[in-house]
Amino acid sequence: MYSTNSSAAFQVSNESNNGLLFIPSSLPGFTQSGVYSRIDASGNHSIYQCDGVLCEVTDEERICPVCGQKMHIKSSRSITLRHLPFGFTYIHITVKVQRLFCENGHHTQMRSIPFRAQKHTITTALESYIEDLLASGCYTLKEIAERTGVGAHLVGEIDKARLSRLYTDQTELGPVLKKPDTCSRYLAIDEFKLHNGHKYATHIIDLETGHVLWIARGK
Ligand SMILES: [Zn+2]
Numbered sequence: 625m626y627s628t629n630s631s632a633a634f635q636v637s638n639e640s641n642n643g644l645l646f647i648p649s650s651l652p653g654f655t656q657s658g659v660y661s662r663i664d665a666s667g668n669h670s671i672y673q674c675d676g677v678l679c680e681v682t683d684e685e686r687i688c689p690v691c692g693q694k695m696h697i698k699s700s701r702s703i704t705l706r707h708l709p710f711g712f713t714y715i716h717i718t719v720k721v722q723r724l725f726c727e728n729g730h731h732t733q734m735r736s737i738p739f740r741a742q743k744h745t746i747t748t749a750l751e752s753y754i755e756d757l758l759a760s761g762c763y764t765l766k767e768i769a770e771r772t773g774v775g776a777h778l779v780g781e782i783d784k785a786r787l788s789r790l791y792t793d794q795t796e797l798g799p800v801l802k803k804p805d806t807c808s809r810y811l812a813i814d815e816f817k818l819h820n821g822h823k824y825a826t827h828i829i830d831l832e833t834g835h836v837l838w839i840a841r842g843k
Pocket residue numbers: 688689690691692693726727728729730731
């Protein structure tokens with residue numbers, strides 16, 4: 625059950641739904657068939673595992689991009705995406721996705737999942753949430769990973785893409801840093817010990833705002 629209109633009313637089924645919340649899920653086209661709870665492999669987190677299917681294949685989706693004829697449904701496979709956590713419980717969405725093929729042998733493709741983040745096995749809603757947490761500047765990558773149930777490496781990749789989108793322009797020669805709106809007036813430089821105490825890192829900060837401008841290994 626979903627709507628792209630934030631002020632829309634939501635139709636709740638008359639069947640028995642004692643104890644269930646019906647709220648927008650940000651999962652357009654997803655129909656849930658069941659849910660069960662389990663504990664993750666580490667034993668530290670509970671997971672709501674939600675299974676379901678995508679809406680019917682539309683005529684538009686079935687058009688072969690090569691010959692324009694109607695493609696057929698070949699088979700389907702299940703894909704699991706991580707979704708917005710519910711408190712400390714992670715949500716996993718497992719959706720059956722059909723494979724389409726052209727009888728003339730031109731083309732085979734998996735249906736695209738409208739709520740899947742472009743490059744990751746997470747939902748677009750979870751990706752936006754991670755970006756919001758990163759933009760707040762209040763949490764480390766590890767804290768966000770723990771809160772959302774994805775790996776710190778993935779949080780880092782999302783942050784890199786977010787920063788690149790915000791602070792670089794795409795040119796023929798590749799990404800180029802945007803010119804900042806303001807420049808720092810006073811810079812401060814300092815070095816500090818890393819974890820084992822034998823290695824150092826150096827950082828440069830804006831003395832007025834305290835923002836870290838540059839950081840690197842070594843003195
Ligand atoms: Zn074709």
